[in-house]
Amino acid sequence: MRANPEARPIAGGSDLLGWIKEDVQGTGEPRWNLLVDIRTIPGSDEIRFDEADGLTLGPLATLDAIEHSPEVQDRYPVLSRAAGAAASPNIRHVGTIGGNINQRPRCWYLRNTEFDCYKKGGNFCFAVTGKNEYHAILNGELCYIVHPSDAAPALMALHADATIRTADGEQTMPFDEYFIGPRQDVLRENVLQQGDLLTRIHMPTPSPNAGMSFIKAQRRGETYDFAVVNVATVIVHEGDQIEDASIVLSGVAPTPFRAVAAEDALRGQTVSDGLLQQAAGAALLRARPMTENAYKVGISKNLIVRSVREAMA
Amino acid sequence: MTIEDAVDVVVVVVDDVARPAEGTIVGSARAADFEGVSQKTFGAGFYEVEVDPATGFVRVIEAVQVHDVGRAINPMGVINQIHGGVMHGINKALTEELIYDPPTGVVVNPNLDEYKLHMIDGMPERVQVDFVEPYDVVGPYGAKGVGEPALLPASPAIHAAIYDAVGVYVNRQPMTQAAVLRAIAEL
Ligand SMILES: Cc1cc2nc3c(=O)[nH]c(=O)nc-3n(C[C@H](O)[C@H](O)[C@H](O)COP(=O)(O)OP(=O)(O)OC[C@H]3O[C@@H](n4cnc5c(N)ncnc54)[C@H](O)[C@@H]3O)c2cc1C
Ligand code: SF4
Numbered sequence: 448m449r450a451n452p453e454a455r456p457i458a459g460g461s462d463l464l465g466w467i468k469e470d471v472q473g474t475g476e477p478r479w480n481l482l483v484d485i486r487t488i489p490g491s492d493e494i495r496f497d498e499a500d501g502l503t504l505g506p507l508a509t510l511d512a513i514e515h516s517p518e519v520q521d522r523y524p525v526l527s528r529a530a531g532a533a534a535s536p537n538i539r540h541v542g543t544i545g546g547n548i549n550q551r552p553r554c555w556y557l558r559n560t561e562f563d564c565y566k567k568g569g570n571f572c573f574a575v576t577g578k579n580e581y582h583a584i585l586n587g588e589l590c591y592i593v594h595p596s597d598a599a600p601a602l603m604a605l606h607a608d609a610t611i612r613t614a615d616g617e618q619t620m621p622f623d624e625y626f627i628g629p630r631q632d633v634l635r636e637n638v639l640q641q642g643d644l645l646t647r648i649h650m651p652t653p654s655p656n657a658g659m660s661f662i663k664a665q666r667r668g669e670t671y672d673f674a675v676v677n678v679a680t681v682i683v684h685e686g687d688q689i690e691d692a693s694i695v696l697s698g699v700a701p702t703p704f705r706a707v708a709a710e711d712a713l714r715g716q717t718v719s720d721g722l723l724q725q726a727a728g729a730a731l732l733r734a735r736p737m738t739e740n741a742y743k744v745g746i747s748k749n750l751i752v753r754s755v756r757e758a759m760a
Numbered sequence: 761m762t763i764e765d766a767v768d769v770v771v772v773v774v775d776d777v778a779r780p781a782e783g784t785i786v787g788s789a790r791a792a793d794f795e796g797v798s799q800k801t802f803g804a805g806f807y808e809v810e811v812d813p814a815t816g817f818v819r820v821i822e823a824v825q826v827h828d829v830g831r832a833i834n835p836m837g838v839i840n841q842i843h844g845g846v847m848h849g850i851n852k853a854l855t856e857e858l859i860y861d862p863p864t865g866v867v868v869n870p871n872l873d874e875y876k877l878h879m880i881d882g883m884p885e886r887v888q889v890d891f892v893e894p895y896d897v898v899g900p901y902g903a904k905g906v907g908e909p910a911l912l913p914a915s916p917a918i919h920a921a922i923y924d925a926v927g928v929y930v931n932r933q934p935m936t937q938a939a940v941l942r943a944i945a946e947l
Contacts, residue, residue, distance in 0.1 A: 535879075555859075555868040562866070577861040578868055580938050664815040666936065667855050668881040675815075675937060742816065742941040749814035 449614060449642030454481040456644060458507055459541035461534070462550040471558055473567025475634030476551065485644070492543075496522065504648040506545025510598065511536070513544060522652065525659035525679050529601035532663045535671040545645045548599055548609075548625075549637065552592035552701075553673055554582070565590050565633045579737040581675065584744055585700040590629040591737060593698045594636065595673050599626070600695035600703045601661060604679040607650035613643045626702035636702065654683045656690070660757035662750050664698075674698040676746045680754040687718045692755070694730070699747055706730035709751055718759060727751040799898050801905060803827035805849070805913025808884075809921040813944060816937030818922060820850050822886040825913055830896035830904030842889040842910045849914020850884075851877050857934050 448454040457463050463482070472478050485491065485507065492507040496518035504513065513519055514531035533539060533547060556562040556573040563569035574582045574591045582591040602622050609625045611618050626637050639645065653659075663677040676698040683691040692713040694706040709730035716722055727748035734744045808822040823846045832838045855876035859869045869875045895902040915933060922940065923929050930943045 553873075555874050556861070559866070559868060559870075561864070562861075573861060573864075576863050578859050580936070664817060664937070666876050667878050670879045670881055672876075739938065742938040745941055745945075746815050746937065753814060 448481075448483055451481055452641055453477050453479055454483060454642070455479040456485045457482040458485055458543040458546040459509065459538075460546075461538050461542045462546055466551065466558075469558060469560070471560055471567070473563065473569070473634075475566060475568060486543075491646075494519065498652060501649060501651040504544055506548075506645045506648065507543050510534070510539040510542050510544060510547060513598075514539065523601075523605060523650070523659070525604055525661045525681060526598070526601045528661040529597045529677075529679055532661065532669075532674075532677070533597040538671075544598055544648065547596050548602070549639065549645060550595055552636065553595050554590075554592045557592070565629070566592065568634065575737065578739065580739040581698075582737055582740055583700050584734045584736045584740055584747070585704055585731075586628055587701060587735070587737075588628070588630050590633050590701060592629075592636075592701050594626065594701060594703050596697060596703070597661075597663060597674060597677055600677060600679040600697045602648065602650065603695040603703050603705060604659075604681045604693045605650045605653065606693065607648055609645055610647035610649070611639060611643055612646050613640065617646070619649075622703075623705060628701045653681065654691075656685060657681050657683045658758040658760070660754040662754050662757070664746050664750060676743055676750055678747070678750045678754045680751075680758045682713075682755055682758040684718075684759055687759075689713045689716055689718055689759075694751060694754070696747055696751075699734075699743060706751060708732065713755065718755070723752045723755055724748075726755075799830075799896060799904050801828060801909045803906075803909045803913055805846075805917045807914060807917040807921045809918060809925055811922055811925045811940065813926060816940035816944070818854055818918070818935060818940060820854075820882075820884045820918065820921075823850075823884045823914070824888045825910070826890045826892065827906050827909055828894060828904065829891045829906045830899050831893050831902035832891055833901060833903050835891075838891050838906055839889055841906050842891065843887065845906075845910020845912075846887055846889065846914060847878065847883055848911045850882060850918065851934075852911065853915035853918040853933060853935060854878075855934050855936070857936075 491505040493505040494508050494512060494516045495503045502523060510530040510533055514527050520527045556564050557566050562573045565572050572590055583593050607622050608619050609622055660680045664675045665672040666675060674697055678696045681693040682689060692710045694709050696704045696706060709726040712726035712729050730751055731744050731748055736744055804826050806824040807820060810819045810821055825842055825846055827842060829838050858867055861868050896904045919929060926944055928943045928947050930939050932939050
């Protein structure tokens with residue numbers, strides 16, 4: 448794969464085959480001429496929980512298997528719900544967690560062969576002058592995609608690590624550093640280079656006092672729809688007293704967005720309506736909505752408040 | 761008035777029309793006598809919605825729709841048509857929209873991924889559809905039609921139901937989250 452710039456790993460194919468079928472191409476997404484099926488790697492779909500070590504996921508574990516794993520449901524409910532909120536039951540049966548994390552964005556200009564935008568190696572972002580109701584309100588620059596994954600914010604909220612295999616060997620990093628924005632490289636959404644693989648996902652055992660919540664706002668019903676905004680929240684608390692907070696949103700920025708300002712505002716405090724409003728406001732302070740998506744600022748604040756309440760219930 | 765009472769009133773009014781005795785052979789009535797006479801179809805829809813003020817998301821939870829169809833030649837077909845109209849009308853009110861990129865005129869959602877139709881879970885939990893059969897002198901065998909009429913009641917009723925829920929008329933269709941939240945903000 449490394450030697451051939453037109454080779455691509457394929458897992459469940461639910462995202463990759465869509466690209467190929469629609470014939471979307473550009474510098475960041477050439478016309479792939481060789482697909483390498485990685486599902487045949489033994490053990491790559493493991494879901495293993497160990498009280499001392501935490502949860503280990505092989506990248507080929509399907510979203511459906513993760514959603515229904517008893518250990519994940521019991522100890523990592525935010526991940527079970529996030530995996531179950533993605534796409535539709537049939538896609539979750541073939542779609543893998545590795546593919547979900549590495550799926551390409553849904554920007555309707557990017558996925559349309561008529562528009563040669565920055566992300567395809569062109570020199571314009573059509574969302575700026577066009578229809579951007581579902582684009583980014585935070586951290587956009589050159590490109591204003593939103594990260595499409597439901598699983599990614601849950602992994603980040605759980606402080607998961609990614610292990611990747613590159614030309615230099617194996618490397619492990621927190622998911623906070625795995626996703627990269629357009630400022631770093633507009634052609635990619637994460638650190639992987641041509642030929643690299645995500646090989647393992649690992650996260651620690653959550654504190655027994657951790658409460659979790661995953662909420663997804665979407666355009667219709669509960670199936671088959673990407674998030675307008677979603678939020679994954681883990682709150683470690685004793686009654687009303689918050690010890691630690693981990694809050695990550697998707698649908699708002701080119702990478703899953705950790706609401707650091709909200710986490711800081713909540714840590715060590717006693718929960719109250721005023722505190723939650725203040726924390727949510729702080730998280731969205733730097734939002735710079737485009738012409739049609741200011742409504743996402745309100746949704747994001749409301750969901751942060753709702754999810755902290757839900758996690759502490 | 762509950763939805764049930766309202767429906768009773770409509771059914772009584774529409775049923776109160778003379779119809780031929782059972783067994784009468786009426787034949788095709790599309791005769792020269794009726795050149796220039798148009799058929800009038802009637803129907804009524806009653807919708808109940810839930811609006812989440814935090815996200816602008818609208819869920820239709822109950823739909824009742826009754827149509828005057830003339831004679832129902834295939835009653836099951838009529839019922840199915842009205843069910844389809846309910847779903848189609850909900851989509852029209854809430855999600856369906858062909859979106860053009862303004863500078864270029866290119867459609868940015870030319871697929872069922874971005875052109876949003878509800879899936880089956882968008883159908884309200886409670887759907888009740890019915891029809892009345894006043895004999896129609898113009899249509900064949902006393903029938904009228906229920907193709908397009910079945911689509912019409914949902915969207916105005918949903919506009920009104922949203923008004924009833926949050927006190928604001930959303931002035932566009934589809935009523936996406938952005939549209940609903942904007943309307944609430946301007947209240
Ligand atoms: C109609 C539709 C609706 C959807 N809705 C949602 C939604 O609401 N929320 C959501 O989160 N997702 C949604 N998805 C995305 C779906 O979850 C992903 O398509 C799926 O998880 C991808 O998994 P896969 O195994 O099929 O990946 P593939 O399509 O096989 O791969 C996707 C990409 O990841 C790369 N890749 C896969 N595995 C690895 C690896 N181990 N290392 C490096 N690169 C890798 C592939 O090369 C490819 O570029 C939707 C998809 C569709 C088609
Ligand atoms: S938001 Fe990004 S992907 Fe979409 S048109 Fe702009 S540059 Fe392209």
